[in-house]
Amino acid sequence: GSSSVGRYLLCEINVSDKSQLLLLDDRAVATAVKAAVARTHGDYGLALCTIRFSVKYLNTHTGIVLLRFPKRCYKLLWSALPFITSITTRGHNIPCFLNCLHVGGTIRTCQKFLIRYNTQQLHRMLPKCKNEEEKQQIREAILDCSLEDGTKEAFEEESESEEDEEE
Amino acid sequence: MKPVDQKEESVYQRVVLKNASPYHYLKVHLVLENETTRLTAVELKQFIITGLKTLHGEVGAALNVDVLKYDDDSLTALLRVSSRGLVKLWSSLTLLGSYQNQACAFRVLQVSRPTLFFNGPVQYSQNYHWGVTEVHPEQETNTCLP
Numbered sequence: 001g002s003s004s005v006g007r008y009l010l011c012e013i014n015v016s017d018k019s020q021l022l023l024l025d026d027r028a029v030a031t032a033v034k035a036a037v038a039r040t041h042g043d044y045g046l047a048l049c050t051i052r053f054s055v056k057y058l059n060t061h062t063g064i065v066l067l068r069f070p071k072r073c074y075k076l077l078w079s080a081l082p083f084i085t086s087i088t089t090r091g092h093n094i095p096c097f098l099n100c101l102h103v104g105g106t107i108r109t110c111q112k113f114l115i116r117y118n119t120q121q122l123h124r125m126l127p128k129c130k131n132e133e134e135k136q137q138i139r140e141a142i143l144d145c146s147l148e149d150g151t152k153e154a155f156e157e158e159s160e161s162e163e164d165e166e167e
Numbered sequence: 168m169k170p171v172d173q174k175e176e177s178v179y180q181r182v183v184l185k186n187a188s189p190y191h192y193l194k195v196h197l198v199l200e201n202e203t204t205r206l207t208a209v210e211l212k213q214f215i216i217t218g219l220k221t222l223h224g225e226v227g228a229a230l231n232v233d234v235l236k237y238d239d240d241s242l243t244a245l246l247r248v249s250s251r252g253l254v255k256l257w258s259s260l261t262l263l264g265s266y267q268n269q270a271c272a273f274r275v276l277q278v279s280r281p282t283l284f285f286n287g288p289v290q291y292s293q294n295y296h297w298g299v300t301e302v303h304p305e306q307e308t309n310t311c312l313p
Contacts, residue, residue, distance in 0.1 A: 042224035044258075 006052065007074035010102040010110045011081065013063040020094045021063050026055040028089035029065055033081070040080040048073045056107065062118075065098075066110055074103075119145045191253045192235075194277035195260065197242040200269040208237040211244060215256075218263040223255045232256060243276075250280065 013029070015021055033053070038046040048070070057066035069077045078100065086095045101117060104110040122142045129135045197211070206214065212234050220228035230252040236245040248256045260273040 038224065040224045040226055042220065042222045042227055044222050045224055 004052070005071040005105075006068050007071050008056065008104045008107055008110045009067045009069065009074070009078060009081075009100055010104065010113060011065050011067060012099045012101055013065060013087070013096050014099055015063065015094060015096045018063075020092070022060045023089050023092055023094065024058065024060050024087060025089060026058045026065075028087050029058060029067075030055045032084050032087040033067065033077075036083045037077055037080040040083050041076060045076060045080065049077060053077070064101075064114065066107070078103075115145050189249055190247050191250050191278060191280050193246045193248070193253075193257070193260075193275055195244055195246060196274040196276055197244075197266075198272045198274055199242070199266060200271065204266075204269065205239055206242065206266075207239060208234050208244075211237065211242075214263070214266060215246070215260070218259040219255065222259045222262055227255050227259065230255060253278075 013021065013024070030053075033055075034046060034049050037049045041048075052068070052070045054068050055065060056068050057064070059065070081098045081100065084096070084098050086093050088094070102110055102113040104113065119142055122138050122145070126135060126138055129138065197206070212232070215232055216228050219230055219232070223230075231249060232252070233247040234244050235247050238244070246256070257275065257278075260275065263271065263273055265271060
C-alpha cells in the first residue's frame with residue numbers, strides 16, 4: 001500500500017579519525033538519529049521516527065549509511081540530521097557530522113548512485129597515488145565497480161523487500 | 168451552475184483572504200486543579216514554550232508566540248502566532264496537562280485572524296476562491312481586529 005512507501009537517504013558519516021568508524025554499528029546510528037529528531041522536533045518527530053524508520057545499511061570502512069524514512073515525513077526527519085554532532089557507541093563518544101549524498105525511492109536507486117559515487121572517489125584518488133602499484137590497485141577497483149559485483153552482497157537480503165517499497 | 172455575468176451587480180460582497188494575514192489569534196483560558204493558583208504573563212508564556220518544546224522540539228520552541236492580552240485573575244489570554252505555527256501551538260496547548268505538579272487544561276475559546284471589510288457592493292469575480300468571507304452590504308462595516 002502507499003502508506004508503506006519510503007524514502008532512502010544515503011548519507012556519509014564524517015569523522016576526523018577514520019579508525020573510529022569501525023566502532024559504529026547500526027543501532028548506535030539509529031539511536032543518534034532518533035535523539036536528534038527528538039531534540040529538534042520533539043515528541044511528534046520522535047513518534048514519526050518510531051514507525052518504519054531504520055538503518056538499512058552501514059559500511060564502517062567508508063562511513064556510508066542508508067537510512068529509511070516513511071515517505072510522508074522524510075523531509076521533517078531529514079531536517080534533524082544536521083543536528084547530529086556525535087554518535088555514542090560502546091562507551092565511546094565519536095564526534096561526527098552527517099552529509100546526505102542522495103535521496104532515493106528504492107534501495108536499488110541508492111545502490112546505483114553509490115556505485116557511481118565510489119567510482120568517482122576512486123578516480124579522485126588516482127592522481128594522489130605514490131607509485132605505480134597503488135595506481136594499478138585503484139584501476140582494478142574501478143573496473144570492479146558494477147552492480148553485478150561486490151557491493152551487491154550487502155544489499156542482497158534487502159532486495160526482497162523492495163517490491164513493496166517501489167512506488 | 169450558470170456563469171456569472173460581469174455586468175451583474177452582486178447582492179453580497181466577497182473578499183479574498185488568500186494569505187492576507189500572517190497571524191492567527193487564540194483566546195485561551197487556563198484551567199488549573201487548584202483554582203487559587205495564579206501565573207504572571209511571563210510565567211504563562213514560559214509555560215506555553217515548554218509545551219511547544221516537549222511536543223515539537225527546538226523548532227517548536229523557536230516559534231514566535233506573543234501574549235497580547237492577559238487577565239491574570241481569570242487566567243485568560245489572547246495569544247498571537249504566525250499562521251504556519253497555529254497547528255503546532257494548538258496541539259501543544261492541548262497536550263499540556265500539568266503545571267507545577269497540578270493537573271491543568273488549556274481551553275481554546277476562540278480562534279480567528281483579522282479580516283478587512285470593504286464598504287459598498289463589489290463585482291463578483293470568478294477569480295475569488297478560497298478564504299472567502301461574505302458580508303451583506305447593509306451590515307455596518309468595520310475593520311475588525313480581535
